Amino acid sequence: MSHQGIVLGAIADDFTGATDLANNLVRGGMRCLQVIGVPQEAVDLHDVDAVVVALKSRSCPVQDAVTDSLAALEWLRDQGALQLFFKYCSTFDSTDEGNIGPVADALLERLQADQTVMAPAFPINGRTVYQGHLFVGDRLLNDSGMQHHPLNPMQDADLVRVLSRQTLHSVGLANRAVLAKGAEAARAHLSTLAEQGVRHVICDSLDEQDLDVLAEATAKMALVTGGSGLGQALPAQYRALGWLESVAEPGRLASAAGGALVLSGSCSRATLAQVADFLAKHPGGGFALDPLALAEGEHQKDQALAFARQRLADSVPVLLYASADPEKVKSAQASLGVERAGCLVEAALSQLAVTLVNEGVGRLLVAGGETSGAVVSALGVTTLRIGEQIDPGVPWTQAPLAGREAPLSLALKSGNFGGVDFFTRAFEVLA
Numbered sequence: 001m002s003h004q005g006i007v008l009g010a011i012a013d014d015f016t017g018a019t020d021l022a023n024n025l026v027r028g029g030m031r032c033l034q035v036i037g038v039p040q041e042a043v044d045l046h047d048v049d050a051v052v053v054a055l056k057s058r059s060c061p062v063q064d065a066v067t068d069s070l071a072a073l074e075w076l077r078d079q080g081a082l083q084l085f086f087k088y089c090s091t092f093d094s095t096d097e098g099n100i101g102p103v104a105d106a107l108l109e110r111l112q113a114d115q116t117v118m119a120p121a122f123p124i125n126g127r128t129v130y131q132g133h134l135f136v137g138d139r140l141l142n143d144s145g146m147q148h149h150p151l152n153p154m155q156d157a158d159l160v161r162v163l164s165r166q167t168l169h170s171v172g173l174a175n176r177a178v179l180a181k182g183a184e185a186a187r188a189h190l191s192t193l194a195e196q197g198v199r200h201v202i203c204d205s206l207d208e209q210d211l212d213v214l215a216e217a218t219a220k221m222a223l224v225t226g227g228s229g230l231g232q233a234l235p236a237q238y239r240a241l242g243w244l245e246s247v248a249e250p251g252r253l254a255s256a257a258g259g260a261l262v263l264s265g266s267c268s269r270a271t272l273a274q275v276a277d278f279l280a281k282h283p284g285g286g287f288a289l290d291p292l293a294l295a296e297g298e299h300q301k302d303q304a305l306a307f308a309r310q311r312l313a314d315s316v317p318v319l320l321y322a323s324a325d326p327e328k329v330k331s332a333q334a335s336l337g338v339e340r341a342g343c344l345v346e347a348a349l350s351q352l353a354v355t356l357v358n359e360g361v362g363r364l365l366v367a368g369g370e371t372s373g374a375v376v377s378a379l380g381v382t383t384l385r386i387g388e389q390i391d392p393g394v395p396w397t398q399a400p401l402a403g404r405e406a407p408l409s410l411a412l413k414s415g416n417f418g419g420v421d422f423f424t425r426a427f428e429v430l431a
């Protein structure tokens with residue numbers, strides 16, 4: 001007989017990363033709920049197999065990340081989780097201070113477990129690991145653009161070395177040669193490393209088959225860590241263990257209704273191409289926000305609102321965006337400071353979201369991790385039911401909102417995820 005509580009409890013270090021993992025759990029066959037922060041009230045989990053707690057712990061001070069992650073762990077254990085998953089970015093976003101190492105150490109200690117695996121790979125989106133080195137497409141991590149990341153520049157692709165700077169514990173490697181021998185050999189390798197006191201094991205994975213082997217070898221570990229690729233492989237193992245029943249349509253959502261709005265605060269390369277593609281397909285369908293104008297008062301926001309209302313009245317999708325090329329972003333940041341420029345944009349997009357959702361927007365797409373965090377918080381979203389995938393890493397979700405009869409259909413897109421036509425196709429795939 002299957003386990004009655006939730007099977008998997010996940011702790012994600014940012015909002016869009018949480019949705020990415022949740023999406024792959026649904027694809028693996030689990031009914032999944034994402035909660036924003038550690039719930040303060042009871043959550044109905046009667047038809048849920050996996051819960052992902054979305055934190056903002058990727059770039060915050062180490063102690064805050066540890067405290068929040070432990071609170072999430074306790075809550076998930078109270079819900080009956082049989083296995084815990086610590087989700088971080090497939091590009092291993094972190095610094096020498098943390099937060100991946102210290103959070104993993106604290107979770108292991110609380111669980112009284114000796115070892116965990118670290119598997120950031122997400123092959124379908126080009127993130128693979130070989131001999132412990134992380135690749136983005138055909139480039140090593142430190143040559144992929146991530147070496148210039150403003151918060152966590154990744155200047156070393158050797159994850160054993162990277163993680164060793166974040167923990168006092170011993171870090172080891174399960175390489176491709178081990179995985180190629182199958183799950184039994186991988187388990188034996190992990191045991192040998194555990195006997196040698198190796199607490200964290202960086203795992204190679206070049207493709208889904210490697211992740212399947214890894215999932216089989218680790219499904220009974222108290223804690224696994226990594227990207228969403230491993231998340232897609234685990235549900236089959238839970239079914240094999242008898243923990244999970246097969247469910248038809250684990251990503252089934254209620255019908256979507258209401259106006260279609262895209263809010264983009266992401267300046268990542270993929271998003272810029274998606275904005276351009278939307279504007280080409282919907283001439284006159286977008287309104288550009290500029291932090292310098294936003295700094296001067298309410299005028300530009302009011303203009304954006306009037307523009308959106310007009311389009312929505314005509315039942316056509318509308319795009320409000322601050323996304324801009326690096327030159328423009330740099331110039332706004334030079335005038336306003338990085339933080340103020342970001343805050344102005346996030347505040348404007350959040351206020352526009354609240355007003356327009358109140359007025360009848362029912363299908364909302366948000367681009368950018370920070371932007372999504374700001375918008376979701378402003379809307380008062382506390383839970384997201386995970387639906388079908390739009391593109392790898394990004395599903396449609398539904399959020400109940402106070403004062404609204406029908407749930408809001410919401411898609412949160414990581415900056416670099418999604419095909420070029422994402423802003424148009426997302427609405428086409430929504431029933």
Ligand SMILES: Nc1ncnc2c1ncn2[C@@H]1O[C@H](COP(=O)(O)OP(=O)(O)OP(=O)(O)O)[C@@H](O)[C@H]1O
Nearest residue numbers: 266267268322324341342345368369370371414415
């Ligand atoms: N024109 C602009 N000038 C300056 N800052 C901007 C501008 N447009 C957006 N921003 C800010 O840039 C930041 C973009 O971060 P966000 O996390 O939303 O996107 P991303 O980095 O592409 O996504 P992800 O974190 O998922 O990779 C936000 O703080 C946003 O407010």
Ligand SMILES: O=C(O)[C@@H](O)C(=O)CO
Nearest residue numbers: 016017020089090227414
């Ligand atoms: O793992 C990934 O790449 C994403 O889910 C993410 O965390 C991007 O911020």
